[in-house]
Amino acid sequence: MTSLLIKNGFVFDPLNGVNGEKMDIAVENGKIVEKVNEAEAKIIDASGMVVMPGGVDIHAHIVGAKVNSGRLLRPEDHVKDVEPKTPVTRSGVGYSVPSTFTTGYRYARMGYTTVMDPAMPPLKARHTHEEFNDTPILDKATYPLLGDCWFVLEYLKQDRIEECAAYVAWMLKATKGYAIKLVNPGGLEAWGFGGNVRDIDDPVPNFGITPREIVRGLCKVNTLLNLPHTIHVHTNNLGKPGNYVTTLETMRCVEDLARDGKPVIHITHCQFSAFAGDDWRTFDSGTEPIIKYVNAHSHVTLDMGQVVFTDTTTMTADGPFQFLLYELSGNKWVNSDVETETCSGIVPFQYRRKSFVHSMQWSIAMELALLIQDPWKIFLTTDHPNAGPFTHYPRIISWLMSRKAREKILERVNKKTLRKSLVPTIDREYTLHDIAVVTRAGQAKALGLKSKGHLGIGADADIAIYALNPETTDLSRKPATVRKAFERAAYTIKDGNIVVKNGEVVNAPMGRTFWLNVDAPKAEIEISKILQQKFAEYYTVSYQNYPVPEDYLAVSAPIHVKAEVE
Amino acid sequence: MTIIKLAPKRAFKTPVNAQTITPDAFQEKTMSEIAELHVWEGNRRRKLGELFHISEEKTAGSESLRIEVSGDLRKVRWIGAKMTTGEIIINGDVGMHLGEEMEGGKITVNGNAEAWLGSMMHGGTIEVKGNAGDYVASAYRGSTRGMNGGKIIIHGNVGNDAGNAMRKGVIIVHGNAGQFAGVNMHDGAILIKGNCEGRMGADMHGGKIVVCGHVKSVLPSFTIEAVRKRVKFEGEPVEGPFYLFLGDLNTKGKGKLFIAKNPNQHLSFYEKLL
Amino acid sequence: MTVVSNVTCPVCGSLCDDIELVVENNRIVKVRNACAVGEAKFLGFADPHHRRVKPLIRKNGELVEASLDEAIRRSAEILAEACYPLLYGWSSTSTEAIRVGLELAEEVGGVADNTSTVCHGPSILSIQNVGIPTCTLGQIRHRADLVIYWGSNPWNAHPRHLERYTTFTEGRFQKSIWIRYLTKLQGLIGRKKAERAAELVSPRKEAMPQTEKVEGLPPPLKAEERKMIVVDVRKTRSAEIADYFLQVKPNMDYELLQAFRMAIHDRELDVDEVAGVPVELIEEVADVMLKCRFGMLFFGLGLTMTSAKIRNIDAAISLVRELNERTKFTIMPMRGHFNVTGANVVFTWQTGYPYAVDFSQGFPRYNPGETSAVDILARGDLDAALIVASDPVPHFPKKAVENLVKNPLIVIDPQVTPTSFMADVVIPSAFVGIETGGTAYRMDHVPLPLKKVVEPPETCLPDEVILRRILKEVRRLKGMRTA
Ligand code: SF4
Numbered sequence A: 001m002t003s004l005l006i007k008n009g010f011v012f013d014p015l016n017g018v019n020g021e022k023m024d025i026a027v028e029n030g031k032i033v034e035k036v037n038e039a040e041a042k043i044i045d046a047s048g049m050v051v052m053p054g055g056v057d058i059h060a061h062i063v064g065a066k067v068n069s070g071r072l073l074r075p076e077d078h079v080k081d082v083e084p085k086t087p088v089t090r091s092g093v094g095y096s097v098p099s100t101f102t103t104g105y106r107y108a109r110m111g112y113t114t115v116m117d118p119a120m121p122p123l124k125a126r127h128t129h130e131e132f133n134d135t136p137i138l139d140k141a142t143y144p145l146l147g148d149c150w151f152v153l154e155y156l157k158q159d160r161i162e163e164c165a166a167y168v169a170w171m172l173k174a175t176k177g178y179a180i181k182l183v184n185p186g187g188l189e190a191w192g193f194g195g196n197v198r199d200i201d202d203p204v205p206n207f208g209i210t211p212r213e214i215v216r217g218l219c220k221v222n223t224l225l226n227l228p229h230t231i232h233v234h235t236n237n238l239g240k241p242g243n244y245v246t247t248l249e250t251m252r253c254v255e256d257l258a259r260d261g262k263p264v265i266h267i268t269h270c271q272f273s274a275f276a277g278d279d280w281r282t283f284d285s286g287t288e289p290i291i292k293y294v295n296a297h298s299h300v301t302l303d304m305g306q307v308v309f310t311d312t313t314t315m316t317a318d319g320p321f322q323f324l325l326y327e328l329s330g331n332k333w334v335n336s337d338v339e340t341e342t343c344s345g346i347v348p349f350q351y352r353r354k355s356f357v358h359s360m361q362w363s364i365a366m367e368l369a370l371l372i373q374d375p376w377k378i379f380l381t382t383d384h385p386n387a388g389p390f391t392h393y394p395r396i397i398s399w400l401m402s403r404k405a406r407e408k409i410l411e412r413v414n415k416k417t418l419r420k421s422l423v424p425t426i427d428r429e430y431t432l433h434d435i436a437v438v439t440r441a442g443q444a445k446a447l448g449l450k451s452k453g454h455l456g457i458g459a460d461a462d463i464a465i466y467a468l469n470p471e472t473t474d475l476s477r478k479p480a481t482v483r484k485a486f487e488r489a490a491y492t493i494k495d496g497n498i499v500v501k502n503g504e505v506v507n508a509p510m511g512r513t514f515w516l517n518v519d520a521p522k523a524e525i526e527i528s529k530i531l532q533q534k535f536a537e538y539y540t541v542s543y544q545n546y547p548v549p550e551d552y553l554a555v556s557a558p559i560h561v562k563a564e565v566e
Numbered sequence B: 001m002t003i004i005k006l007a008p009k010r011a012f013k014t015p016v017n018a019q020t021i022t023p024d025a026f027q028e029k030t031m032s033e034i035a036e037l038h039v040w041e042g043n044r045r046r047k048l049g050e051l052f053h054i055s056e057e058k059t060a061g062s063e064s065l066r067i068e069v070s071g072d073l074r075k076v077r078w079i080g081a082k083m084t085t086g087e088i089i090i091n092g093d094v095g096m097h098l099g100e101e102m103e104g105g106k107i108t109v110n111g112n113a114e115a116w117l118g119s120m121m122h123g124g125t126i127e128v129k130g131n132a133g134d135y136v137a138s139a140y141r142g143s144t145r146g147m148n149g150g151k152i153i154i155h156g157n158v159g160n161d162a163g164n165a166m167r168k169g170v171i172i173v174h175g176n177a178g179q180f181a182g183v184n185m186h187d188g189a190i191l192i193k194g195n196c197e198g199r200m201g202a203d204m205h206g207g208k209i210v211v212c213g214h215v216k217s218v219l220p221s222f223t224i225e226a227v228r229k230r231v232k233f234e235g236e237p238v239e240g241p242f243y244l245f246l247g248d249l250n251t252k253g254k255g256k257l258f259i260a261k262n263p264n265q266h267l268s269f270y271e272k273l274l
Numbered sequence C: 001m002t003v004v005s006n007v008t009c010p011v012c013g014s015l016c017d018d019i020e021l022v023v024e025n026n027r028i029v030k031v032r033n034a035c036a037v038g039e040a041k042f043l044g045f046a047d048p049h050h051r052r053v054k055p056l057i058r059k060n061g062e063l064v065e066a067s068l069d070e071a072i073r074r075s076a077e078i079l080a081e082a083c084y085p086l087l088y089g090w091s092s093t094s095t096e097a098i099r100v101g102l103e104l105a106e107e108v109g110g111v112a113d114n115t116s117t118v119c120h121g122p123s124i125l126s127i128q129n130v131g132i133p134t135c136t137l138g139q140i141r142h143r144a145d146l147v148i149y150w151g152s153n154p155w156n157a158h159p160r161h162l163e164r165y166t167t168f169t170e171g172r173f174q175k176s177i178w179i180r181y182l183t184k185l186q187g188l189i190g191r192k193k194a195e196r197a198a199e200l201v202s203p204r205k206e207a208m209p210q211t212e213k214v215e216g217l218p219p220p221l222k223a224e225e226r227k228m229i230v231v232d233v234r235k236t237r238s239a240e241i242a243d244y245f246l247q248v249k250p251n252m253d254y255e256l257l258q259a260f261r262m263a264i265h266d267r268e269l270d271v272d273e274v275a276g277v278p279v280e281l282i283e284e285v286a287d288v289m290l291k292c293r294f295g296m297l298f299f300g301l302g303l304t305m306t307s308a309k310i311r312n313i314d315a316a317i318s319l320v321r322e323l324n325e326r327t328k329f330t331i332m333p334m335r336g337h338f339n340v341t342g343a344n345v346v347f348t349w350q351t352g353y354p355y356a357v358d359f360s361q362g363f364p365r366y367n368p369g370e371t372s373a374v375d376i377l378a379r380g381d382l383d384a385a386l387i388v389a390s391d392p393v394p395h396f397p398k399k400a401v402e403n404l405v406k407n408p409l410i411v412i413d414p415q416v417t418p419t420s421f422m423a424d425v426v427i428p429s430a431f432v433g434i435e436t437g438g439t440a441y442r443m444d445h446v447p448l449p450l451k452k453v454v455e456p457p458e459t460c461l462p463d464e465v466i467l468r469r470i471l472k473e474v475r476r477l478k479g480m481r482t483a
């Protein structure tokens, strides 16, 4: 079908200033258009329903080497949640680390259509893209881990920003990546010998550069290259009591690099980086200074990393942090270091209501989301699957929208948490407009994805329709109704095709893979000479076999970026 | 009592998933409803009545339900899985996963049972008159939650890894056991009246294993604690003398391993450490 | 004549990607950089004694030539009719082919299993029990000052492993006495002799990294020599060059590993020797492990396929995991077939499970021992089989082979094998990594491209294409059945 008309829905399209007005949305050839010929178009009656742009997830570990090791690690997790094959879908397994097909379907069922995988080891880029090719429906992209690459450390140490930029441009193309990802910058290189860095001014062993210099350096590179997203940062000391100080310093350290009040840094899954206290006994929420800072500055965006009380699988590139988690939990542990670039770790983890620390973590993410005033600065994530599987987003939406829902959670948490948490004092309840910002519009904007997150003319026709009537339902009093509506979209439309109807997948086309085709020709030629020279020495694979060719991507969607370096 | 009798209509070639053969599924169903229950034969969905002759007998007395399955059931898996009540009697050899995740009731096998017997069971009793395969009462792959209650009695021998990651409950083996009885065990008790192929209690955290017969050796990660005249098992004394080892030290475990002294002269060197 | 460089060798899990091939008239005439095994493959793969290019179908007991369409139709019929088909092999083909293979297995409600079921299956089960601290091979080259080979003999099974990744390499933080030794050797004796010696251990003469020369690099740290420990039941060639060789009594690796776990925690043992190794030696070697800066334990089938199997690996991984409380230590299985790792990887992302996946109930189910090929075959649970790029007949137990050939059997393989002789349908395919491209995963999960260097015979299609055509035919047949 080439044209669609979605009639009479309550439309929430924050990027175009539409706030719940009843209107029609017209679709032709996969794009939003002004109008269509009603006689020829397929009509969807959305009266009494909410219409939003398709959901956008800025940070969810859904594919690649680490995720797949997580899948391998957890047969006992899959066995309780299976997806049988249907005439239109492939079979798979679910719960905390779903198989690729299941991942695509489950996002689509919730009305999500674009998802970013935030941690790709460049050396294993092919793996990430192979899995993307088996992740149906969604448009997606991935962030190469660049904060501990030897080339980056060496260039930045010598303050050769332009060459570093040329290298990053080359890497984005070679790995078919979308943004610069930093995880515990410097700490991962140190982990190569089992070490870590203590704070953002602790020099990286054998390299002499500090995390501060890495963050600033790559932030400058990001600006030089004109990349659509900011640097995407998982802070040093993540997961440790007292780390809010490091988080504040990390945000501050790029304050002077901001231009025109635009964001230059994204602090991801901020919940894990907003801890106060000296140790686990004196553990506390460190959100207040972060919230104050973010409310007063415009160069930062965050995502939540909301904890859900469930059995999940933690997985990050932060090798030393995962080791800490293994020591704390005694659970099985995977560590995987990647030569010259990065590392990763995986530990199954159960968040318990009755645990003081875990319930405080729940509270910390809620405080961030509710007390940071501008919803364009903080996005809804669980750092899937780290703080909980993405399938819990509807539940989190209901918490954000309903004080009553939060109180119900608080009734059952650890008593000490109840005393310490700020959540009981917060009245704020998100509106549907706010929800549309934190689950799609804000994320698309932060990512610089111009055709996503809105329903303006020319946007990709990725649309979610939820069976929820804001006129007749008291959303704040009916959290379960809200949750159910967001769990099973009445319709999900992807590029103008109906892919989900009444919460069931009815069609599963393959989505695109976005990547940045950064144009920095001269600098790059030079850099590739140096790369070729050093490659055999740094890597155990050939230079020629390293880049991922474009035809490797099932649906390649390069975004052309003109860099400011020549 | 109601007795429902099942017998295969033909020899099965491919595995049959018969999760529906439980008192819970049969309860309050007519014979024709029971015959309509689904089972899998390989990749084909079948009705129970297509694969089994089903008949009913009523005797006076209690309300309870008994299922009797007779014949060659080696390919039939998951009989009695998740059952909570009632009784199943099996006449013949039976396939894997018998009584898996069982919560109550009783299963008796007049024959042998294959692997994964009573795996992850929470309650109830399973009694096997013949032998049982590997992974009796075990946890699923990757899990640390094995048997969590109930009782398994095996009159013959068991294979390897009996009681893997067991947390509660009792296993009694009248015959011999393979390797790694009580591996990763957390709690509960295992009694092996015959011989044991060794490596009992590897990586155990707690619980009790008693071996009355010969063992090849004791793992180096166990340490000798005492010699005991007898040991209590389910409140009843089992006569020894027994060597008592503690371990597994590699998991800082507090498990107790009792090995009968007399059939194990080769362990006597441990005594000089006492 | 053309020279193709940076070719990935499709033979063993080392997946060397620096091979240079000289091609003349669609034939490989010269191979550079490969070991003898790799070279033999590149030069000999097209040997007509081992190859037949036409599909075969068994008719009246005889295998007779057939058209590809006919062979595909017959294969699809067999699979569509089966109640419990087994689809086995997958470790010597590309991930692209495996993806289609799994879709086919799902469509026909069969069991998909790859060869890890008979090699590192126990290692995987063990990883599922305890996890695994590991790394890519370059990490060892750059950092490891201690390498242990336990129950594996890389010298024979992975000839270039030592030279490319471990003992005979140098990295940023790690020097190698062996390289210097070889360089000196070259100066002393005649050029020819030196080359022969180097052939043995290091065909790549430029292997010496030139760290110091590169502008702006911090000078590599002065490091101590890399040490090597070999643990095996017999003194292998690899053992001869080791700093320590521990000869373990057959089937007693588990006890020795558990004793090492005791020793690294300074826990006293009640016994004087374990598995034939005196406790003092255990303690000494444990000390070497604790004092290293970066250790690596490679293990092979000597550990996975003996007595305690899974539990051996449980113990080995636990040992390494606990060593991480004191230093940096990693562990890695030495994988055999060039893409057995890739098979595990694809199986896992599509189904959640790395091998032995049973689709008979419409969703993936996994329980090695129950849903694994050898066991299904031994019990005779199957009623048809498709074997892709594997040759189980000479390697599986007798009973399993009997049950394999008793049922309808389809073989897709570039070569004539004992299994293909027993088949009902034989579809010859293109050699993956020589006649067709794709992706393979090195033993450390690094994905590498396979190259097409020569054209396959016209009748030999890539596995991926053959499988796709069978899948299409199965769907057509099933559509007819339901209609
Ligand atoms: S070591 Fe293995 S991959 Fe490398 S050349 Fe030899 S056979 Fe090929």
Ligand SMILES: [Zn+2]
Residues within 6 Å of the ligand: A059, A061, A118, A269, A316, A383, A386
């Ligand atoms: Zn993350």
